[in-house]
Amino acid sequence: MKIFIVGSGGREHAICCSLRQTSKRPMELFCAPGNAGIAQIAHCSPIPVSDTAALATFAHENKIDLTMIGPEAPLADGIVDVFEQRGLKIVGPNRNAARLESSKAFAKDFMRRHAIPTASHHVASSIEEAARILESGEFGGEHDPVVIKADGLAAGKGVFVACDRLQASEALDELKRGVVAAEAASKIIVEETLEGPEVSVLLFSVGKDFRLMPAARDHKRVGEGDTGPNTGGMGSITDSSVLDEATRVRIVCEVVEPTLRGCAAEGIPFRGILFVGLMLTHDGPRVLEYNVRFGDPETQAILVRLQTDLAEIFEAISETRLGSMGINWSSESSACVVLAAKGYPAKPETGAIIEGLDRARLHEHVSIFHAATTRGANGEWLTAGGRVLGVTAIGETLDVALSRCYAAASEIHWPGMHYRRDIGRTRGHDLGAVS
Numbered sequence: 001m002k003i004f005i006v007g008s009g010g011r012e013h014a015i016c017c018s019l020r021q022t023s024k025r026p027m028e029l030f031c032a033p034g035n036a037g038i039a040q041i042a043h044c045s046p047i048p049v050s051d052t053a054a055l056a057t058f059a060h061e062n063k064i065d066l067t068m069i070g071p072e073a074p075l076a077d078g079i080v081d082v083f084e085q086r087g088l089k090i091v092g093p094n095r096n097a098a099r100l101e102s103s104k105a106f107a108k109d110f111m112r113r114h115a116i117p118t119a120s121h122h123v124a125s126s127i128e129e130a131a132r133i134l135e136s137g138e139f140g141g142e143h144d145p146v147v148i149k150a151d152g153l154a155a156g157k158g159v160f161v162a163c164d165r166l167q168a169s170e171a172l173d174e175l176k177r178g179v180v181a182a183e184a185a186s187k188i189i190v191e192e193t194l195e196g197p198e199v200s201v202l203l204f205s206v207g208k209d210f211r212l213m214p215a216a217r218d219h220k221r222v223g224e225g226d227t228g229p230n231t232g233g234m235g236s237i238t239d240s241s242v243l244d245e246a247t248r249v250r251i252v253c254e255v256v257e258p259t260l261r262g263c264a265a266e267g268i269p270f271r272g273i274l275f276v277g278l279m280l281t282h283d284g285p286r287v288l289e290y291n292v293r294f295g296d297p298e299t300q301a302i303l304v305r306l307q308t309d310l311a312e313i314f315e316a317i318s319e320t321r322l323g324s325m326g327i328n329w330s331s332e333s334s335a336c337v338v339l340a341a342k343g344y345p346a347k348p349e350t351g352a353i354i355e356g357l358d359r360a361r362l363h364e365h366v367s368i369f370h371a372a373t374t375r376g377a378n379g380e381w382l383t384a385g386g387r388v389l390g391v392t393a394i395g396e397t398l399d400v401a402l403s404r405c406y407a408a409a410s411e412i413h414w415p416g417m418h419y420r421r422d423i424g425r426t427r428g429h430d431l432g433a434v435s
């Protein structure tokens with residue numbers, strides 16, 4: 001079987017490793033563009049994820065049986081529609097269903113139409129209108145917190161959790177200065193600030209049929225104690241403490257089922273991986289956002305627990321038949337600690353020599369997923385981006401998983417490398433400065 005993974009991060013490396021580990025069938029893996037870690041187990045081709053036509057031609061020419069899309073941008077661009085028009089099997093939602101992630105205004109309206117609990121909000125069609133909404137007091141006074149979000153995809157740079165109106169105005173100024181693409185900021189969402197621990201609930205879905213993955217928690221801020229700017233994610237965990245059973249049932253009834261029913265009713269049945277980011281508030285779970293793909297670094301911590309053949313799951317999704325398929329997960333806990341480059345997230349330095357990878361790889365129950373690495377002229381490992389490696393481990397308790405991660409991480413070194421020592425120890429959320 002030939003499987004093609006589109007993307008180049010730790011998430012895609014974890015997907016490739018999980019396919020190899022969970023599947024017994026002979027399998028050839030392809031990846032575009034991939035990275036040096038992925039190249040150890042898959043054929044990598046330097047096709048950019050934005051070149052939908054070239055990716056489809058690659059799949060056709062290489063007789064790929066199944067394609068899996070990692071990042072959101074190609075899904076928002078309609079890669080699934082293009083592959084399907086060419087009769088190629090693919091895992092992911094089509095362009096219309098991908099709007100749940102690619103337009104926050106669409107997602108908010110969708111939640112309103114289907115009575116799915118989320119923060120109260122107002123969609124403004126210009127920065128000036130957003131400023132007027134702030135001044136109107138609809139979301140509190142000058143000293144109250146408020147959240148400002150750009151409508152479109154912004155690689156995590158379009159959400160501002162402001163402590164007060166001054167910070168909110170600064171966020172609007174940043175949007176005016178073009179911190180995210182003009183198209184992404186053509187609408188602005190002004191939103192009530194919620195408080196509580198966050199949880200990432202991911203599911204495999206075909207239409208109204210779905211299977212939940214173990215709930216995960218991401219740590220978005222760069223600094224320990226949830227301080228500093230937001231990042232793509234500095235670490236993640238799965239553990240029974242992330243989500244209790246009663247809340248899980250509530251999320252299924254109040255969020256997951258109405259979302260999938262709503263998609264089906266609106267003619268955009270959801271087929272692929274749905275990722276619901278939630279805040280567990282005093283008043284119950286509230287949706288912060290939808291993503292229409294695997295999370296990064298949640299996937300690294302989730303997939304190391306998968307026991308069912310991932311290729312079979314992907315095949316079933318692409319053929320719209322989850323049916324009675326059981327999906328098994330190990331009962332352990334897991335953690336992923338991201339090792340980041342100097343200057344990440346603002347201005348990561350690349351090209352540093354990574355030492356100690358071979359020693360770290362010898363640690364039992366540990367997987368090291370490459371997010372951004374390349375090979376130097378003499379075969380040495382070099383950093384090639386902001387988030388470089390995701391050191392991931394399972395353990396009978398979260399503590400065991402974490403100590404395995406940190407023991408392996410301590411073997412690895414490059415100048416300016418940094419990582420959080422408190423993954424799994426904080427709620428992963430804090431009200432703070434504009435992010």
Ligand code: AMP
Binds near residue numbers: 149198289429
């Ligand atoms: P989003 O991309 O919408 O998930 O937002 C990114 C992060 O911003 C979330 O993971 C939260 O930490 C924070 N955030 C988003 N919306 C809110 C909200 N309404 N209240 C508090 N924090 C929020």
Ligand code: GLY
Binds near residue numbers: 294295296297298
């Ligand atoms: N870890 C959050 C995301 O993948 O969007």
